[in-house]
Amino acid sequence: xxxxxxxxxxxxxxxxxxxxxxxxxxxxxxxxxxxxxxxxxxxxxxxxxxxxxxxxxxxxxxxxxxxxxxxxxxxxxxxxxxxxxxxxxxxxxxxxxxxxxxxxxxxxxxxxxxxxxxxxxxxxxxxxxxxxxxxxxxxxxxxxxxxxxxxxxxxxxxxxxxxxxxxxxxxxxxxxxxxxxxxxxxxxxxxxxxxxxxxxxxxxxxxxxxxxxxxxxxxxxxxxxxxxxxxxxxxxxxxxxxxxxxxxxxxxxxxxxxxxxxx
Amino acid sequence: xxxxxxxxxxxxxxxxxxxxxxxxxxxxxxxxxxxxxxxxxxxxxxxxxxxxxxxxxxxxxxxxxxxxxxxxxxxxxxxxxxxxxxxxxxxxxxxxxxxxxxxxxxxxxxxxxxxxxxxxxxxxxxxxxxxxxxxxxxxxxxxxxxxxxxxxxxxxxxxxxxxxxxxxxxxxxxxxxxxxxxxxxxxxxxxxxxxxxxxxxxxxxxxxxxxxxxxxxxxxxxxxxxxxxxxxxxxxxxxxxxxxxxxxxxxxxxxxxxxxxxxxxxxxxxxxxxxxxxxxxxxxxxxxxxxxxxxxxxxxxxxxxxxxxxxxxxxxxxxxxxxxxxxxxxxxxxxxxxxxxxxxxxxxxxxxxxxxxxxxxxxxxxxx
Numbered sequence: 001x002x003x004x005x006x007x008x009x010x011x012x013x014x015x016x017x018x019x020x021x022x023x024x025x026x027x028x029x030x031x032x033x034x035x036x037x038x039x040x041x042x043x044x045x046x047x048x049x050x051x052x053x054x055x056x057x058x059x060x061x062x063x064x065x066x067x068x069x070x071x072x073x074x075x076x077x078x079x080x081x082x083x084x085x086x087x088x089x090x091x092x093x094x095x096x097x098x099x100x101x102x103x104x105x106x107x108x109x110x111x112x113x114x115x116x117x118x119x120x121x122x123x124x125x126x127x128x129x130x131x132x133x134x135x136x137x138x139x140x141x142x143x144x145x146x147x148x149x150x151x152x153x154x155x156x157x158x159x160x161x162x163x164x165x166x167x168x169x170x171x172x173x174x175x176x177x178x179x180x181x182x183x184x185x186x187x188x189x190x191x192x193x194x195x196x197x198x199x200x201x202x203x204x205x206x207x208x209x210x211x212x213x214x215x216x217x218x219x220x221x222x223x224x225x226x227x228x229x230x231x232x233x234x235x236x237x238x239x240x241x242x243x244x245x246x247x248x249x250x251x252x253x254x255x256x257x258x259x260x261x262x263x
Numbered sequence: 264x265x266x267x268x269x270x271x272x273x274x275x276x277x278x279x280x281x282x283x284x285x286x287x288x289x290x291x292x293x294x295x296x297x298x299x300x301x302x303x304x305x306x307x308x309x310x311x312x313x314x315x316x317x318x319x320x321x322x323x324x325x326x327x328x329x330x331x332x333x334x335x336x337x338x339x340x341x342x343x344x345x346x347x348x349x350x351x352x353x354x355x356x357x358x359x360x361x362x363x364x365x366x367x368x369x370x371x372x373x374x375x376x377x378x379x380x381x382x383x384x385x386x387x388x389x390x391x392x393x394x395x396x397x398x399x400x401x402x403x404x405x406x407x408x409x410x411x412x413x414x415x416x417x418x419x420x421x422x423x424x425x426x427x428x429x430x431x432x433x434x435x436x437x438x439x440x441x442x443x444x445x446x447x448x449x450x451x452x453x454x455x456x457x458x459x460x461x462x463x464x465x466x467x468x469x470x471x472x473x474x475x476x477x478x479x480x481x482x483x484x485x486x487x488x489x490x491x492x493x494x495x496x497x498x499x500x501x502x503x504x505x506x507x508x509x510x511x512x513x514x515x516x517x518x519x520x521x522x523x524x525x526x527x528x529x530x531x532x533x534x535x536x537x538x539x540x541x542x543x544x545x546x547x548x549x550x551x552x553x554x555x556x557x558x559x560x561x562x563x564x565x566x567x568x569x570x571x572x573x574x575x576x577x578x579x580x581x582x583x584x585x586x587x588x589x590x591x592x593x594x595x596x597x598x599x600x601x602x603x604x605x606x607x608x609x610x611x612x613x614x615x616x617x618x619x620x621x622x623x624x625x626x627x628x629x630x631x
Contacts, residue, residue: 005390
């Protein structure tokens with residue numbers, strides 16, 4: 001594996017992205033808006049009372065952590081994978097002695113650094129104004145980081161194998177749109193999973209979308225039992241392995257199907 | 264013959280493409296009953312190229328040149344046939360193979376758009392494991408050859424097309440690839456830049472002994488760089504040999520340029536030429552004639568005997584005319600087939616890895 005080459009690619013992609021920070025800040029702002037809307041909806045609804053055991057300030061804590069986790073795990077670069085396959089610009093990546101996934105990972109890591117320079121200050125300002133409440137325990141604090149990393153890997157590889165379906169269908173990006181919609185509904189953005197109607201809650205706990213965003217947020221902000229914590233981590237690992245297998249199968253089959261359009 | 268660097272045997276590629284009639288009804292029907300058509304982009308072509316050769320791929324648009332190049336570079340899996348490039352099966356895309364090849368597309372960019380090219384070159388150096396001292400030396404050499412010192416610190420998006428092409432060439436060559444696939448590399452470049460490019464490629468070939476396949480619609484590129492050409496049309500190989508021989512063998516006629524004495528022309532303004540001779544141009548005492556190949560000696564003798572000739576030149580027709588004529592042909596057995604089963608080295612290349620695949624195809628190396 002060409003790790004040194006991959007590291008240089010990440011570094012220079014980051015340098016390239018830093019040339020246009022305003023564009024990426026605007027993108028990040030756009031992605032934050034839905035989360036902020038739900039923050040204010042629940043903030044208003046929970047004024048002077050608790051909903052599902054959560055106070056107004058606990059909702060603030062939940063949604064501010066959600067905004068950060070969502071930005072950190074959102075794989076915006078998967079949207080360009082299908083375009084590269086469709087317009088043939090994948091050709092250059094395929095003839096280099098480095099796996100094409102490094103190019104996507106490079107953009108992903110570079111993007112995270114640029115976006116977070118915008119998102120963290122915004123979250124800090126909102127925290128100063130709205131006074132979030134968090135009650136993390138030692139175990140939840142320790143498990144937050146692994147759950148966040150697993151969430152990012154799961155969201156990335158799940159989106160990546162879907163994007164690779166562009167080898168067969170030119171409009172694979174529609175599937176990424178479906179993934180985003182299901183994440184919106186079942187990953188704890190509309191409401192924390194515990195507040196969803198019971199049938200929807202059962203579905204959300206089984207499907208991968210909660211484990212892409214909502215679960216790390218719950219680890220830090222909710223009072224999950226030890227069993228719930230480790231069940232959640234097991235689901236993350238299982239879905240990650242599934243998405244890795246799907247990625248490998250689709251990538252291998254897709255290369256043989258690739259038509260390398262364009263010059 | 265030296266050991267072949269590229270060996271292609273019975274290579275074919277068929278694409279399955281969706282198709283439908285024009286109009287709304289057909290577009291609605293295609294939602295549940297999509298029709299497909301098989302398009303044979305490359306049909307059973309065979310050839311071999313020795314290390315250090317520069318070969319031009321000729322053919323009209325859609326002939327199968329780029330598809331062939333993409334199979335040779337490992338971008339496409341073939342439908343049938345075998346290929347070895349530098350001893351590797353290209354579509355396995357082993358890192359050791361990708362380290363040895365380079366592909367340049369005239370209309371696509373591989374350098375990062377927003378940063379200066381020097382940063383992109385550093386990334387390429389790391390991807391191709393070029394030690395820093397070698398990278399600096401190679402970079403100095405290429406920058407010198409292409410005279411592009413002033414471009415190194417500017418963001419790529421601010422460069423002109425020709426300047427970007429220089430950057431593409433440096434990015435493609437700084438790890439000293441042994442096999443180069445150049446697909447329309449001079450597309451959109453001005454005459455001066457085209458000339459500089461040709462000189463550069465010839466120099467690279469001379470210095471590093473690289474094997475080069477070049478496709479270009481500019482015949483000047485082919486004439487300047489490629490002693491050997493492979494002509495493909497409708498996916499089939501039409502000709503494999505020297506460009507000069509192609510012109511000599513296949514041009515149906517030669518061009519005779521003659522100047523007759525002014526005095527004679529003033530007295531006899533309308534000249535009568537032997538049968539079969541076509542007047543292409545006439546101005547004053549100068550005549551340009553097209554003469555069938557077989558009749559050239561007799562016509563020339565007749566002209567010298569019958570007219571007071573001041574100057575007579577016999578030329579091949581422009582290469583574009585010859586090539587255009589080749590494009591009109593259908594594949595014919597006397598041009599493409601009936602060759603031996605390949606040299607011993609070629610057979611050895613396939614024997615190593617292809618158990619159960621017959622090695623009986625047509626191999627076309629060298630001139631014919």
